[in-house]
Amino acid sequence: MLQVHELPMTAHDDFGEGNSAELPLTIDPLRNPSKSLHMPTFRAVIVVALVGWLSGGCTHVRAAQRERLASPAMQFEMDPIADSQRDSVLEITEGGTFPSAGPGTAGAGCGCN
Amino acid sequence: MRGMRGGLALALALGVVTTAHAQPTDPPAGDPAPAPSNAPGTAPPSDPDNLPGSDDTATADEMRDVLSESHPRAVSDSNEEPATGIVRAGAYHDSDQTTVLRTIGVLGKTYGQWVLGGSFTVDAVTSASVDVRSSPGLSTVDTVTSASGRSSTSGGQMTDTRYQLTGSGGWKDSAGHSVTLSTAAATETDYSSISVGVNGSYDILDRTTTLLGGISATDNWVSSVLDLALHRKMAAGAWSAGVARVLTRDDAVRVRYDGKLSSGDLASPYRNVRFGNWTAVLGMQQITFSNTIGSADGLPERVPERRVSHAAVVEWVHSLALGVGLHTEVRAAHDSWAINSLTSSVELRLARPSWRLLAGYRFYMQSRASFFSDKYTMDPSTYTYYTSDKELGSENGHLVRVDLSKVVIDAESSSDTKMLLDLEVDAVHYNYPGFVLLPSRDSVFVMAGIRWEL
Numbered sequence: 001m002l003q004v005h006e007l008p009m010t011a012h013d014d015f016g017e018g019n020s021a022e023l024p025l026t027i028d029p030l031r032n033p034s035k036s037l038h039m040p041t042f043r044a045v046i047v048v049a050l051v052g053w054l055s056g057g058c059t060h061v062r063a064a065q066r067e068r069l070a071s072p073a074m075q076f077e078m079d080p081i082a083d084s085q086r087d088s089v090l091e092i093t094e095g096g097t098f099p100s101a102g103p104g105t106a107g108a109g110c111g112c113n
Numbered sequence: 114m115r116g117m118r119g120g121l122a123l124a125l126a127l128g129v130v131t132t133a134h135a136q137p138t139d140p141p142a143g144d145p146a147p148a149p150s151n152a153p154g155t156a157p158p159s160d161p162d163n164l165p166g167s168d169d170t171a172t173a174d175e176m177r178d179v180l181s182e183s184h185p186r187a188v189s190d191s192n193e194e195p196a197t198g199i200v201r202a203g204a205y206h207d208s209d210q211t212t213v214l215r216t217i218g219v220l221g222k223t224y225g226q227w228v229l230g231g232s233f234t235v236d237a238v239t240s241a242s243v244d245v246r247s248s249p250g251l252s253t254v255d256t257v258t259s260a261s262g263r264s265s266t267s268g269g270q271m272t273d274t275r276y277q278l279t280g281s282g283g284w285k286d287s288a289g290h291s292v293t294l295s296t297a298a299a300t301e302t303d304y305s306s307i308s309v310g311v312n313g314s315y316d317i318l319d320r321t322t323t324l325l326g327g328i329s330a331t332d333n334w335v336s337s338v339l340d341l342a343l344h345r346k347m348a349a350g351a352w353s354a355g356v357a358r359v360l361t362r363d364d365a366v367r368v369r370y371d372g373k374l375s376s377g378d379l380a381s382p383y384r385n386v387r388f389g390n391w392t393a394v395l396g397m398q399q400i401t402f403s404n405t406i407g408s409a410d411g412l413p414e415r416v417p418e419r420r421v422s423h424a425a426v427v428e429w430v431h432s433l434a435l436g437v438g439l440h441t442e443v444r445a446a447h448d449s450w451a452i453n454s455l456t457s458s459v460e461l462r463l464a465r466p467s468w469r470l471l472a473g474y475r476f477y478m479q480s481r482a483s484f485f486s487d488k489y490t491m492d493p494s495t496y497t498y499y500t501s502d503k504e505l506g507s508e509n510g511h512l513v514r515v516d517l518s519k520v521v522i523d524a525e526s527s528s529d530t531k532m533l534l535d536l537e538v539d540a541v542h543y544n545y546p547g548f549v550l551l552p553s554r555d556s557v558f559v560m561a562g563i564r565w566e567l
Contacts, residue, residue, distance in 0.1 A: 061321060061359045068363055073438035073462035074430050076357070076367055078471055081199065081219070082516050082537045082560070089205070089558060090512075093543065095504040096446045096454025096479040098422050100371045101327040101351035102312055 194223040201535065201562025208555045211240040215560070228283040228293070236275040243400065243550045245271050247501070248383040249410040250339035252399040269398030275301040289316025289323065303382075305334045312353070325355040325369065337382040347377035355426075363432040373422040385411040386499045388489045393550060400550065412493055414500040416484070422448035438462040440473075452505070454479035460514070467523070471516040478509040487547040503548040510543040524566065533564040 061069075068074060077083050090097050199219040206212045214237045221230040245251045252269050276299065283293035292313035299306045312327025328351065335345040355369030389406035402409045424446035431439045444456040460473030482505040484498035493499070517536045524531040539558040545551055 060319070061362055063320065065362050066359065068432040068435055069359060069365055069430075071432070071436050071438065071464050072469060073436055073464035074365065074432055076365075076428055076430060076440070078438075078440075078460075078462050078464075078469070079516055079518065079535070079537075081201070081217075082471075082535070085203075085537070085560065086512075086514065086539055086558075089539070089541075090477075093504060093541075094454065094477055094479060094510065095482065095502075095506075095508060096422075096424075096448065096452050097456070097477070098371070098373045098424070098446075099351065100353045100369070100424075100426075101310060101329040101373075102325055102353035102355060102369060102371065 195531075195566040197221040197564070197566050199535075199562060199564045201560050203537070203558065203560030203562075205556065205558045207557075208553075209240075209242040209551060211238070211242050213238050217562075226284055226286055228281075228285065230279075230281045230283075232277075232279045234275075234277040234279075236277075237272075238275070239270065239272045241270040241397070243395075243503075244381075244384060245269065246396070246398065247385070247393075247400040247402075247550060249385055250337075251383055269396075273302050275299060289314070289320050303336045303338050307332055310351075321359045323357040325353070325357065325367075327353045333377075335378050335382065340382065343382055345378035345382075347375065347379060349373060349375045365430050367426075367428040369426045369428075371422075371424040371426065373420075375420045375422075377418060379418060379420060380414045380416045380500070381502070382413065384414045384501055386414050386489060386501045387411040388491070388493050388499075390488060390490050395550065406492060411501075412499075414502065415496075415498050416500055416502075416505075417450065417498060420449055422446060436464045438464070450505070451483035452479055452481070458512075467520040469516070469518040471514070473512075473514045475512040475514070476510070477512070479507065481506045481547075487549060503545045503551060506548050507546050508543060509546075510541060512539060512541045514539050518564075522565075531566045535562050535564060536560070 072078055087097075087099070091099055197220070199217070201215075201217050203215045204212070205215070215234065217232060217234045219230070219232040221228065223229075246269050251271055277297060278299075279295065279297040281293055281295035283291060285291035290313075292311065294311050295309070297306075297308045308329060308331040310327060310329030312325070312329075314326075315324045316322070317324065330351075331349045333347040333349070335343075335347060337343040351371070351373040353369060353371045355367060357365065357367040359365050387402045387405045387409065388411065389404060391402050391405045394401045394403075402411070405411065424444055426442065426444045428440065428442045431441075433439055438461075440458075440460040440462060442456070442458045444454075446452075446454045446456075454477065456475065456477045458473060458475035460471055463470045482500070484496070485500060485502075485505045487506070489496055489499050515538045519534045520531070521534055522530060522532040537558075537560045541556045541558075543554045543556075545553065
């Protein structure tokens with residue numbers, strides 16, 4: 001049986017202005033007992049859907065059927081160099097953006113931080 | 114120059130070319146192995162009878178793309194692919210008086226299952242940004258003459274040059290398995306850095322799904338042109354895991370988790386914080402503060418020595434027609450300094466045999482760090498951490514992007530050279546609500562270059 005644990009999720013809602021405050025992403029069963037079951041159920045649905053999708057729960061597309069997907073326009077990085085240059089700018093101008101250790105990594109740091 | 118926070122473009126080099134190392138060109142049309150960053154198993158169909166979309170107006174030739182070797186050269190007996198070279202030059206300028214001139218060169222070569230690459234990047238930076246003019250040291254001393262041991266009475270402007278060298282080696286097979294090891298080193302007047310990383314991909318489920326992963330580590334040495342005795346360290350480690358999957362004939366999705374741990378000196382040695390309900394006069398050379406608690410120079414900023422960041426990224430590419438794609442992305446991030454950010458973007462892409470066009474828009478917003486304040490109005494002793502870094506405050510931004518690539522010389526045979534022209538234009542507008550010294554910033558970044566295959 002799939003077990004979904006309640007995670008202590010919190011977040012701040014001060015995008016753009018104001019002071020930070022915690023969002024009530026965790027449901028307190030004492031204050032709102034009717035919702036205490038909904039959140040785990042919702043998460044279970046999400047997890048099951050994600051697992052089902054990743055394990056082939058959608059249309060199986062054979063290699064010979066991937067003509068459109070093979071187009072350069074359909075690659076996640078259409079121009080890796082242009083993407084990485086733009087990303088490197090954003091990584092120092094945005095406090096919440098940082099470089100991924102995923103494909104094509106290991107640029108050296110800089111003194112602009 | 115570590116003090117040029119406003120001079121964002123210095124870090125343009127960060128990771129710029131290393132991505133290209135892993136993928137100096139797009140996957141060859143005849144190679145069924147997808148690149149790690151690409152949709153899994155998206156090799157062109159090998160069986161013409163199974164071609165989908167027979168009602169498509171585009172022909173099979175139109176589907177091919179010379180930019181990704183779909184105008185294949187004459188087939189040679191060897192497995193060797195052509196060497197790839199890229200040279201680009203560009204300029205960045207923003208309304209915070211920062212200009213960067215950049216030159217990059219990239220070389221890549223595939224030998225059977227092995228892929229080698231390297232790059233060199235030079236950034237020439239000139240800045241009189243708010244960060245420079247509000248720094249007690251940088252606003253009174255020209256940093257170039259200071260670094261060279263000469264005195265100056267001008268100040269309020271810095272110039273510096275950053276050099277970065279990268280190298281990578283990778284292995285891939287025809288079944289969708291790959292691993293790439295990359296390294297990079299960079300140096301500038303007061304900052305040096307080395308990095309190493311490894312990432313890989315693994316196709317499963319009849320190559321409809323690709324598992325992705327990677328780790329990297331960076332070591333940094335921080336010094337100051339104003340204090341030759343200052344030597345600090347900062348280290349960072351990053352990790353990433355994800356999965357890409359073909360959903361339908363027209364759709365693919367990639368889900369990724371990224372993490373990063375930074376430890377050590379995360380503050381700028383040039384950035385100071387003023388206390389009290391201060392006022393400021395923004396001069397062309399220096400920003401003058403008054404009504405401060407204590408010295409008008411303030412105190413060097415203090416931030417936590419450890420920062421842990423997490424991000425979840427979901428990307429979706431959808432084919433509108435053959436050679437026409439729509440790419441959307443949503444990213445949510447949170448870090449231990451309590452910065453939450455949300456990014457969303459959309460790109461329209463066109464790929465034709467002799468040209469490609471990308472047009473996109475990106476929106477970004479973030480909350481402030483827990484210790485960030487517009488003004489620290491009380492005595493400094495009441496604060497554990499304080500900063501004047503606007504990128505740690507509330508921020509939102511809009512980016513518009515256009516990329517264009519055009520084949521200028523096509524290869525008719527294996528001995529011919531194929532050459533392309535690339536043009537990239539990015540325009541960005543940021544708002545910094547609550548940051549008194551710079552409410553907003555506009556910038557534009559233009560790069561042009563050539564790509565060739567020998």
